Structures are given as C-alpha cells and as structure tokens.
Amino acid sequence: MTDHFVILTLLILAHVVGDFYLQTSRSIKSKSSQGAKTSILANLRHAASHTLLALIVLLFTSSFEFTLIWASLVIGGTHFVIDLIKSHLPKCKGSLLCFSIDQLLHFIVILSVWAYLFGYFTFINIDTLRHATTFEFVSVALAYLLILKPTSILIQFVLRPWRLSSNADNNNQEADEPLDKAGSLIGVLERFIILTLILMNQFTAIGFVIAAKSILRFKDESKHEYVLLGTVTSLAIVLLIGLITQLLLTY
Structure with a gap:
C-alpha cells in the first residue's frame, strides 16, 4: 500500500x-x-x-x-x-x-x-494537542501573528502624520485608498516572506525581496518617500520580531 x-x-x-x-x-x-x-x-x-x-x-x-x-x-x-x-x-x-x-x-x-x-x-485528542503545543511552536505562531495585523496597524500610525499632510495638499484621499489597500497587502506578503527567510537563516535572500520594491514608479514624487517610509518601518519591525524569535528558538 x-x-x-x-x-x-x-x-x-x-x-x-x-x-x-x-x-x-x-x-x-x-x-x-x-x-x-x-x-x-x-x-x-x-x-x-x-x-x-x-x-x-x-x-x-x-x-x-x-x-x-x-x-x-x-x-x-x-x-x-x-x-x-x-x-x-x-x-x-x-x-x-x-x-x-x-x-x-x-x-x-x-x-x-x-x-x-x-x-x-x-x-x-487533548494529550496530542498538549504535546504539540511546544515553546517553539508558540513562539513561531506568535511571530507570524504579530507581523500581520498588529504590524499593519502600527505602520498606519507611523505613516498617519505624513498621510494627513499629503491629503491636505492633494485633496485626493478617495483616489489613493485602492493604492493604500494594495500597498497594505503587499506589505503583509513581504513581511511573511521575510520572517520565513529569517527563520530559515536565509538572510541574503531578503535583499532580493526588498529590491523588488525598486521597480515601483509613481507620477507623484512624494509617494516615493511614503512607500520608502512604509517599507523601512515594515522591514525594521519584521527584522526585530524575526531575530527575537530566532534567539528564543536557539535559547
């Protein structure tokens, strides 16, 4: 069989x-x-x-x-x-x-x-689930949960002052909403990939993920700074969470 x-x-x-x-x-x-x-x-x-x-x-x-x-x-x-x-x-x-x-x-x-x-x-059964719930499993699960919704909310707070200033100047908040939603989804996928690479000790490959952002082009030059700020913030958070998780797994 x-x-x-x-x-x-x-x-x-x-x-x-x-x-x-x-x-x-x-x-x-x-x-x-x-x-x-x-x-x-x-x-x-x-x-x-x-x-x-x-x-x-x-x-x-x-x-x-x-x-x-x-x-x-x-x-x-x-x-x-x-x-x-x-x-x-x-x-x-x-x-x-x-x-x-x-x-x-x-x-x-x-x-x-x-x-x-x-x-x-x-x-x-309950005993099987208890044995499967190890410190390593909980640590990795917590890391992935933290880099998704909580990190997205944190990045929104970081970008809010810049965002409000941009809207006051351009008055096109509704037009930018689809772009923000797409950017948020890209950020989630990016952080998921980067965290996975960190846990696999593939730090070199992270550079290729970040380099992919360089193909983005906007007519509004101010958006480059907006995207760069969001990318750097996202990268900093996922690197911090990833390195702490990796440290806990090897402790």
Whole structure:
C-alpha cells in the first residue's frame, strides 16, 4: 500500500487538477447562472469530476474497499454543496476572501476523509494537542501573528502624520485608498516572506525581496518617500520580531 501521506498529497493534487485545470470559464459562468437547472447541472458535473478523480486516486493507491467509494462520494458531494452556495452569494463574485474560504473548506473535507480512512482521528485528542503545543511552536505562531495585523496597524500610525499632510495638499484621499489597500497587502506578503527567510537563516535572500520594491514608479514624487517610509518601518519591525524569535528558538 502507498504511504498514507502520499495518498493525502495525491488527493490534494486531484483537487487542484479538478478545480483549476478541468474547469473552464464557461462552466464557472454556468455554475453561477441565475437559472436553477443550469446552475445545479453545472455544479453536479464539476462535483462528479472531483468524485471520479478522488476515486481514481484511492483505488490506485489502496486495496479495493467499498469505503473508498463512499469516501469519494463524500468529497464530491461536499464539493457540490460548497460550490453551489458560493456560486449564489452575490458578495462572493470576484472575492479573494470567498475564494480562500472555499478552498480551505475543500481542503478540510479532503483532510477529514483521509484521516477517517486511515485512522488518524484516533490520534487527535487533548494529550496530542498538549504535546504539540511546544515553546517553539508558540513562539513561531506568535511571530507570524504579530507581523500581520498588529504590524499593519502600527505602520498606519507611523505613516498617519505624513498621510494627513499629503491629503491636505492633494485633496485626493478617495483616489489613493485602492493604492493604500494594495500597498497594505503587499506589505503583509513581504513581511511573511521575510520572517520565513529569517527563520530559515536565509538572510541574503531578503535583499532580493526588498529590491523588488525598486521597480515601483509613481507620477507623484512624494509617494516615493511614503512607500520608502512604509517599507523601512515594515522591514525594521519584521527584522526585530524575526531575530527575537530566532534567539528564543536557539535559547
């Protein structure tokens, strides 16, 4: 029998193939159609492809059991329900949050089915969680949480005086809001990558991440200073948190 974790990887691979390579833009449009029949049929076809892919993986990697058929039907059936609900939520159209939640739910289902099939639920209990909650785990988790929302809020406070001055001069706050939101997201991704590199002792690679900011160009020259201030503040915070975390891990 194939290693259990290889089977989990293959199930996730099957999901990626079914969701991103076998699904056309036409089928996506049909799934969110206002016509109930068209929408249900499109979602059924899509869910059927996931059921078939999951069944192929399970039959290929395990000895035949009727449980595998039921497991595949659970993966396909829940995929149908999740996608049908998402397709008819107006605010979900083009939403990154909905897309992320959708994929997370699919992954949880696949992980749960896999854990049930191979008996991993029996290992999940309070004692297991207590042993897994080590000082190293808590330190790393805290570091990642600190460099996300708390750091973003701190950077906003640092940039606020400059921001207010800029708005008073240019009077185009609404026009700059999309840029600020995009910049905030870039900053979060940048800090996540830098912290990961610090914890991996790949300090040289951090220079390439910072260098990527040099390609930014603005018609308003004052924005260069705004972006530079935000970048330096963000970098200083993540370096401080990363180095402290690394020190704690080696203590």
